[in-house]
């Protein structure tokens with residue numbers, strides 16, 4: 001394994017943080033599989049990295065489609081026989097600015113957010129786990145958000161106290177719960193599972209109002225994807241700092 005290239009899958013990698021993390025992982029010598037639901041956008045993103053000399057591939061994967069999970073597992077089985085790094089990055093924040101009030105958010109909106117931000121990463125991880133178990137150093141990174149922190153949301157002194165959107169925030173809190181539960185179950189294996197908060201980053205989701213450049217925003221997920229053998233598991237991090245759940 002020491003001399004073998006790491007095989008990484010990043011969901012929602014056609015743009016934003018997903019593309020950035022794929023690029024940063026490719027720069028470390030990893031083989032990167034850029035997953036996207038839109039084949040044209042995904043092919044173009046992979047071609048951009050290939051054009052820079054990196055080992056990049058495209059995989060069609062709508063994270064909400066169980067058939068795509070099965071196809072993804074078959075892809076890694078056939079082409080690599082294992083998966084070393086899974087970054088569950090694809091996410092949506094469809095409540096919009098000023099939306100997401102606890103008193104009025106429609107259940108249907110919350111269901112849609114949970115489909116992508118919670119049920120999808122859980123189901124995809126379950127489908128790929130047999131291949132991650134075949135890795136010498138499996139790493140699962142769940143792209144959460146500081147907005148998934150219950151502790152900070154409950155603290156009037158925290159910087160996120162007034163940034164509340166029920167659907168998005170609770171979906172990321174649920175994703176954090178998955179991190180904790182899966183890491184507990186995988187104790188004693190070579191697999192590490194962690195949640196990442198990238199920062200508030202300039203992407204389509206983060207908007208231009210965000211203070212953090214995308215190159216910086218990609219770092220937390222990549223650090224967790226490349227954790228050494230003695231690295232932590234079952235944690236929630238931003239740039240190496242632990243966040244309260």
Ligand SMILES: NC(=O)c1ccc[n+]([C@@H]2O[C@H](COP(=O)([O-])OP(=O)(O)OC[C@H]3O[C@@H](n4cnc5c(N)ncnc54)[C@H](OP(=O)(O)O)[C@@H]3O)[C@@H](O)[C@H]2O)c1
Nearest residue numbers: 012016017037062063089090091145200201203204205206
């Ligand atoms: N930007 C921030 O400040 C920030 C802060 C905290 C956490 N995060 C988290 O970081 C992750 C990436 O965010 P971002 O800022 O890069 O957002 P973004 O620019 O909006 O990109 C989101 C990506 O997810 C993909 N996606 C959405 N639904 C999908 C589905 N059903 N199947 C496959 N792909 C799907 C999108 O694909 P399409 O192009 O096809 O829509 C896109 O590639 C998200 O999980 C987000 O919650 C971001």
